[in-house]
Amino acid sequence: MQHNTFRKIIKASVLAGFCMMVISFSHPTGGDLIEIFLNKKLLLQQYVPKEPTAKSISLGASDIGKQLDVYYKHCGLAGKSRTITLKNKQHNSVKEWHFTDATANNACMTIMVKDIFSSVTKVDGSGQLYYFSKEIPAGRLLTEIVFQHQSVAMK
Numbered sequence: 647m648q649h650n651t652f653r654k655i656i657k658a659s660v661l662a663g664f665c666m667m668v669i670s671f672s673h674p675t676g677g678d679l680i681e682i683f684l685n686k687k688l689l690l691q692q693y694v695p696k697e698p699t700a701k702s703i704s705l706g707a708s709d710i711g712k713q714l715d716v717y718y719k720h721c722g723l724a725g726k727s728r729t730i731t732l733k734n735k736q737h738n739s740v741k742e743w744h745f746t747d748a749t750a751n752n753a754c755m756t757i758m759v760k761d762i763f764s765s766v767t768k769v770d771g772s773g774q775l776y777y778f779s780k781e782i783p784a785g786r787l788l789t790e791i792v793f794q795h796q797s798v799a800m801k
Contacts, residue, residue, distance in 0.1 A: 680777075680788055681717040684709065684759075690789055700774070700787045706794035709759045716755040716788065718777045724748030725779030730755055730788070732765055733774045740765045740773065762791065 678694040682703065689703045716730060728745040741762075745755045765773070775788040 678721065678786075679717070679719040682789060683715040685712045686715070689714075694786065700789050702772075702790040702792050704792045704794055705759055705762065710763055712759045714757045714759060714762070716757065716775070716777075717753055718755070718779070718786075718788070719753070720779070720781045724753035725781045727778075727780040728755060729778040730757060731776045731778065731785070732762060732791075733776060735772065737774075763793070 680690065680692045680694060681688065682690040684703075684705075690701055692701060718725060718728070726747045728748065730743045730745070731739050732741040734740050741764075743755070743757055743761075746752065762773075772790060772792045774790050776785045777788050778785045
């Protein structure tokens with residue numbers, strides 16, 4: 647009788663340990679996810695807590711002909727009435743891009759790097775990209791962009 651109880655305790659302990667291990671390697675449930683790609687190459691992937699610390703990305707003259715693909719998922723779903731705004735160091739809006747409501751096939755928000763660089767003189771070497779939507783009307787900082795060359799000739 648005691649041997650059977652001991653086996654049940656061991657099995658329960660092993661199962662609990664396994665569950666703890668699996669949970670520790672999974673991403674936060676219910677959180678938001680930011681993904682930014684430069685010509686299909688992942689630059690940034692971040693699960694967003696309530697107060698995110700934004701990571702920065704660098705763009706240079708060699709990136710002018712490329713595109714940034716931005717994905718923002720609210721608890722696994724894309725938002726409605728989406729806007730990405732480029733702001734300068736004084737947090738003034740420099741440029742805005744508006745996107746249609748997302749479906750499974752068009753959750754990507756594409757911005758041409760040349761459009762970002764056309765505002766370089768207004769952002770003094772760096773700027774911040776913010777995301778706004780129906781779900782996040784106050785906006786959320788996506789990333790800081792550091793421009794590697796301020797005097798970039800447009801192609």
